[in-house]
Amino acid sequence: MRGAIMDALNQAGGAxxxxxxxxxGAALALxxxxxxxxxxxxxxSHAIAAGEPPDTPSFDARSTALSAGSLATLAKLGLLEAVLERAASIETVHVSRRERLGITRLHAGEHALPRLGAVVENRWFGHVLLRAVEADPAITLRAPARVTGIRRLADGYTATFEDGDSLDTPLLIAADGxxxxxxxWMGITARHEDLGQDALIANLGLAEPHGGVAFERFLDDGPLALLPLPDQRMALVWTGPREQVDAWMALDDDGFLAALRERVGAAAPRLA
Ligand SMILES: Cc1cc2nc3c(=O)[nH]c(=O)nc-3n(C[C@H](O)[C@H](O)[C@H](O)COP(=O)(O)OP(=O)(O)OC[C@H]3O[C@@H](n4cnc5c(N)ncnc54)[C@H](O)[C@@H]3O)c2cc1C
Structure with a gap:
């Protein structure tokens, strides 16, 4: 299937x-x-300074957990080493449910993998992707440039830009979030459903090493994940009903850590 799409694309002519x-968008270009x-x-639409870590909506201080499959794809692009320079490997996944006895542990070694995945800060990941984009003379990066409209042609699209410029393309790819x-504009519909849940995210310092363990804990409020980051830190994703998340956000540091410690269970590393 992928081969057929690529063949059709490569025969269409034009970029x-x-x-x-x-x-x-950056990963797809590569x-x-x-x-x-x-x-x-x-x-x-945002400016990207050559060779500098980007500061765009995708590439901020959040982090992304990359599966072993995604890491294999990055290896094919020759980018794995650079990504891992500032990523923490997930060697073990620990899944538990509060007030239940059962625990599931998955170890990379059991699956003959060097790691089950890795967690990378988005800004570093963006830096690696965009450096590779800039290094490829066959990728034209237009930034800052905002697409403000499109027009359907018999064999593709015309995209118009904020500065009045326009460009014809046989294939328009929406990677704008x-x-x-x-x-x-393309008439593709999407259904939004508000589940009344929010996720609180934070990068936390630890009082001891995380040992490459990713924790997923199911609570009555919703799931909570602690993912290993470089420099003895973990990325927290803590979900719950919207009013509950607002209440956690309103706590001071001590109150926040106390509420979190109470929920993460004894198996998680000590939070600083
Ligand atoms: C806490 C948190 C953790 C997450 N963890 C993960 C994870 O572990 N794994 C995962 O897969 N996902 C994760 N996600 C989701 C992830 O952030 C998004 O999937 C990802 O950022 C989406 O990237 P994107 O390129 O599709 O869109 P965006 O990040 O929204 O990027 C869209 C880009 O398009 C540009 N743009 C918009 N409109 C225009 C226009 N008209 N013209 C030109 N440019 C335009 C924007 O400036 C922007 O740079 C997480 C999200 C959060 C909040």
């Missing part, structure tokens, strides 16, 4: 145009090139 130079697309145009305007 695919990716709207959005975030995690999805993957298209890896699979033989002769040229790609990547458009990002969860609330994609490009998707709306």
């Amino acid at each position: 695919p145009l990716i709207v959005g130079g975030g995690m999805a 993957l298209l090139r890896h699979h033989g697309t002769p040229a790609v145009t990547l458009v990002e 969860a609330r994609s305007q490009t998707r709306d």
Whole structure:
């Protein structure tokens, strides 16, 4: 299937145009090139300083857990070593439910893998992806440049830019985020459902090493994850009903850590 799509794309002529130079758009530009697309145009509305870690909506202080499969893809792109320079390996996954006895532990060694995954800070991940984009002369990076509209052609699209410029493309790719305007312009519908839940995220310092363990704990409020980060830190994703999350956010540092400690259980490392 992937081969057929790539063949069709490569025969279409002209460069695919990716709207959005975030995690999805930048990675896709590199993957298209890896699979033989002769040229790609990547458009990002925020400025990207050459060689500098980016500061765009995708690439902030949040972190991303990359599965072993995603790491294998990065290895194919020649980017794994650079990503791992500032990532923490997940060697063990520990899954538990509060007030239940059963615990599941998965170890990389049991699956003959060097790691089950890795957690990387988005800004570093973006730096690695965008450096590779900049290094490829067949990828045209237009940033800052905002796509402000599209027009359907018989064999593709015309994208118009904020500065009045326009570009024809045989393939327009909407990678402009969860609330994609490009998707709306293309008439692709999306269904939104408010579950009344929010996720609180934070990077936490630890009083002891995390040992490459990722914790997932199911609580009555919702799931909580603690993912290993470099420098004896962990990324917290703590979900719950919206009013409950607001209440956690309003706590001072001591109150916050006390509420968190009470929920994470004894198996998690001590929080600083
Ligand atoms: C706490 C947290 C943890 C997460 N962890 C994970 C994880 O472990 N794994 C995972 O897969 N996902 C994770 N996600 C989700 C992840 O952040 C998003 O999936 C990812 O950022 C989406 O990237 P994107 O490139 O699709 O969109 P975005 O990050 O929204 O990027 C879209 C880009 O398009 C640009 N843009 C928008 N409109 C235009 C336009 N008209 N013209 C030009 N450019 C435009 C924007 O400036 C932006 O740079 C997490 C999210 C959060 C909040």
